[in-house]
Amino acid sequence: MTIALTGFMGSGKSSVGRELAALTRYPLTDLDTYIETTSGRSIRTIITTQGEPVFREMETAALQALTQAPGQTGSPRILALGGGTLTAPASARIVRERTTCIYLRATVDTLVRNLLLSPGDRPLLAGGDLRTRVASLLAERAATYESTARIILDTDGLSFRQAAERIMAMLGDH
Ligand code: S3P
Numbered sequence: 001m002t003i004a005l006t007g008f009m010g011s012g013k014s015s016v017g018r019e020l021a022a023l024t025r026y027p028l029t030d031l032d033t034y035i036e037t038t039s040g041r042s043i044r045t046i047i048t049t050q051g052e053p054v055f056r057e058m059e060t061a062a063l064q065a066l067t068q069a070p071g072q073t074g075s076p077r078i079l080a081l082g083g084g085t086l087t088a089p090a091s092a093r094i095v096r097e098r099t100t101c102i103y104l105r106a107t108v109d110t111l112v113r114n115l116l117l118s119p120g121d122r123p124l125l126a127g128g129d130l131r132t133r134v135a136s137l138l139a140e141r142a143a144t145y146e147s148t149a150r151i152i153l154d155t156d157g158l159s160f161r162q163a164a165e166r167i168m169a170m171l172g173d174h
Contacts (some may be wrong), residue, residue, distance in 0.1 A: 045125070069097075
């Protein structure tokens with residue numbers, strides 16, 4: 001069983017993933033970290049030198065490697081996706097078919113606040129006004145997050161721990 005966490009940059013996928021891993025005792029894999037480790041390059045380098053489409057192909061290949069086809073058994077894991085992983089239809093298909101995907105849904109206000117608190121290295125948010133960029137990219141992606149996820153959790157006002165506890169309860173109901 002793979003529990004995949006999706007959501008916009010700054011929605012807390014990795015942080016909620018860590019809490020969920022502690023509660024379930026399943027290992028946590030971060031898709032960005034996996035790609036950086038296996039390719040020996042940073043996400044920034046891949047996107048800025050090879051382009052976003054190549055990065056999206058690498059995400060699809062990583063998802064293939066980390067998940068099992070329906071009917072195959074594999075060890076359970078928590079998988080924190082990148083914020084744009086589902087924009088590639090091939091990746092969205094793998095996530096839909098092979099994982100229980102949870103969308104950490106947050107408002108633009110929450111996302112901007114989180115991104116300002118822990119800026120990280122996010123080449124796709126560079127340039128221009130952060131709030132405008134987040135709002136327009138989220139508007140492009142929201143339908144894809146919502147149609148791919150099996151569970152949607154509104155995270156505004158929740159701590160990472162509370163979000164993980166809600167997910168545990170929702171998984172129990174599924
Ligand atoms: C991206 C999100 C990033 C990373 C890359 C592209 C996106 O992951 O995969 O910079 O397109 O939203 P996080 O959501 O973990 O920041």
